[in-house]
Amino acid sequence: MEEKLMNKRVIIIGAGIAGLSAGCYLQMNGYRTEIFEMHSLPGGLCTSWKRNGYIFNGSIHWLVGTCKNMNMHKIWEELNAIDDAKIVNHDEFFRIEFEEGEFFRGYTDANKLEEEMLRVAPEDEETIKEFINAVKEFAKYDFPVDRAPELYGILDGIKFLFKYRRILKLFRRWKKISIENYSRKFRNRNMKKIFYHMLGLDSRISMAILLMTLAWMHRKCAGYPHGGSLEFARAIERKYISLGGRIHYNSKVSKIIVENNRAVGVKVADGSTYKGDIIISAADGHYTVFDLLDGKYIDEKIRDRYQNWDLFTSLCQISIGVKRSFDNYPHAMSLSLKKPLKIDPKNEVDSMCVIIYNFDHSLAPAGKTPVVVLLPADYEYWNALREDDKKKYDNAKKTLADEVVKILDDKIGNLSDKIEVLDVATPVTYFRYTNNWKGSFEGWLPTPKIFGKRMEKTLPGLDNFYMVGQWVEIGGGLPTVALSGRNLAQIICKRDGKKFRTD
Numbered sequence: 001m002e003e004k005l006m007n008k009r010v011i012i013i014g015a016g017i018a019g020l021s022a023g024c025y026l027q028m029n030g031y032r033t034e035i036f037e038m039h040s041l042p043g044g045l046c047t048s049w050k051r052n053g054y055i056f057n058g059s060i061h062w063l064v065g066t067c068k069n070m071n072m073h074k075i076w077e078e079l080n081a082i083d084d085a086k087i088v089n090h091d092e093f094f095r096i097e098f099e100e101g102e103f104f105r106g107y108t109d110a111n112k113l114e115e116e117m118l119r120v121a122p123e124d125e126e127t128i129k130e131f132i133n134a135v136k137e138f139a140k141y142d143f144p145v146d147r148a149p150e151l152y153g154i155l156d157g158i159k160f161l162f163k164y165r166r167i168l169k170l171f172r173r174w175k176k177i178s179i180e181n182y183s184r185k186f187r188n189r190n191m192k193k194i195f196y197h198m199l200g201l202d203s204r205i206s207m208a209i210l211l212m213t214l215a216w217m218h219r220k221c222a223g224y225p226h227g228g229s230l231e232f233a234r235a236i237e238r239k240y241i242s243l244g245g246r247i248h249y250n251s252k253v254s255k256i257i258v259e260n261n262r263a264v265g266v267k268v269a270d271g272s273t274y275k276g277d278i279i280i281s282a283a284d285g286h287y288t289v290f291d292l293l294d295g296k297y298i299d300e301k302i303r304d305r306y307q308n309w310d311l312f313t314s315l316c317q318i319s320i321g322v323k324r325s326f327d328n329y330p331h332a333m334s335l336s337l338k339k340p341l342k343i344d345p346k347n348e349v350d351s352m353c354v355i356i357y358n359f360d361h362s363l364a365p366a367g368k369t370p371v372v373v374l375l376p377a378d379y380e381y382w383n384a385l386r387e388d389d390k391k392k393y394d395n396a397k398k399t400l401a402d403e404v405v406k407i408l409d410d411k412i413g414n415l416s417d418k419i420e421v422l423d424v425a426t427p428v429t430y431f432r433y434t435n436n437w438k439g440s441f442e443g444w445l446p447t448p449k450i451f452g453k454r455m456e457k458t459l460p461g462l463d464n465f466y467m468v469g470q471w472v473e474i475g476g477g478l479p480t481v482a483l484s485g486r487n488l489a490q491i492i493c494k495r496d497g498k499k500f501r502t503d
């Protein structure tokens, strides 16, 4: 029996963090896995890119689980993903310009954050205290990560509900309100604006997300791993390979081979086919369901998601290599704009999110700094532009980048004549490099309507097939997708009667 299980072959589509995590844990449990990745690199959305000596970080701003006293830390340890000595915990997560030259300091320490909020909006004391108390309450708890929720029996469920009753009550209370709705409680006009831009999050998101993130920051459990996103993904790739896993790069899967409603293999874009006992898609959800499987294995619930659920809006990332240091500047700012900046017909902003990578000197030679601006952007517009006329698309990118540089020069100064790299990623770039539907950077938006729902990792009517990653875990994010891969490995072990191991 053990011999047979040792030989079980698992094919994983996608070497993002979910695919790598599933691969690592299955290897730890004696499965022979192979990952097929369309790109030449691991990480998927969790990536960085190098231009003229500058490394531009494309994902991690905060990574939940970077402190030892949090359950998630164990998962990062199992995956050899982080080096505790190289975690940067910021004193301020964000500095928000709420009026020309007037800044709000978004402290990670909840007590300092409260003081700062009261300084700006003393008339909102009651709401501020309610909010900060909620941050501190969330900071007292940790969610269990050890066992896949799918494996809980009735008794486990009852025990869980009892043990976590307080945090579940807190969660249910705050989950129902969006950031946008909560910001209306503030009487102070500036506080409304500050709150709206608090973590640069989409204001349609549930308040529970904002509170939990601030709680983890308060505990110093949501730091930044020095080296950035690709370095982080590379560390997990190394772990996977050391466990005997194999990755086929530049291998886009074009079909999942199905026989008698059982997934039995994959076809790669070059026409080659590979057989497996279990097939896992850790790739984009829409592409998996509607292209790789031709939309044959769906029900009303799945159709409804793809028709009606909100997605994380895609982005334009303007990456700027600047030949100067920014030693005494805040690392992340929301800058208030004198006139709105139009990104595309659907997106216009009156503030701009800027990240100055003065806290990670591994990303540029001494005396030089990567500066990144993130703007919401519409996939349909940028895609149509690129398909219609590549020259127009390139010009639109250049126009946007020039406007951004002008704003930075005006706001920060001493910048435009020191630019060595100007690189623009649009929603089409996210799509081309990761295949994510509409260029979404975190999948399903955790609005009050859907946050907290559990999604199935299987498709109706299809055997031997599973999905992991941000399209089956509402809200996405690195801890969630790494856990998604781990949980699936547990489910598969249970199905095969194996004790799950992590060594």
Ligand SMILES: Cc1cc2nc3c(=O)[nH]c(=O)nc-3n(C[C@H](O)[C@H](O)[C@H](O)COP(=O)(O)OP(=O)(O)OC[C@H]3O[C@@H](n4cnc5c(N)ncnc54)[C@H](O)[C@@H]3O)c2cc1C
Residues within 6 Å of the ligand: 013, 014, 015, 016, 017, 018, 019, 036, 037, 038, 039, 042, 043, 044, 045, 046, 058, 059, 060, 061, 062, 063, 064, 251, 252, 253, 254, 282, 283, 284, 287, 315, 433, 434, 435, 436, 441, 442, 468, 469, 470, 471, 476, 477, 478, 479, 481
């Ligand atoms: C700008 C930005 C900021 C972010 N900030 C944070 C943050 O601070 N903290 C945090 O936790 N998360 C953050 N995230 C989100 C996080 O990066 C993602 O949620 C996570 O990386 C998704 O992982 P995944 O493995 O589920 O999917 P993906 O990363 O999309 O991986 C899927 C993989 O499948 C491959 N693939 C797709 N189709 C095929 C195919 N047909 N054949 C073969 N391979 C295929 C893709 O190339 C990709 O490598 C951020 C993301 C972005 C873009």
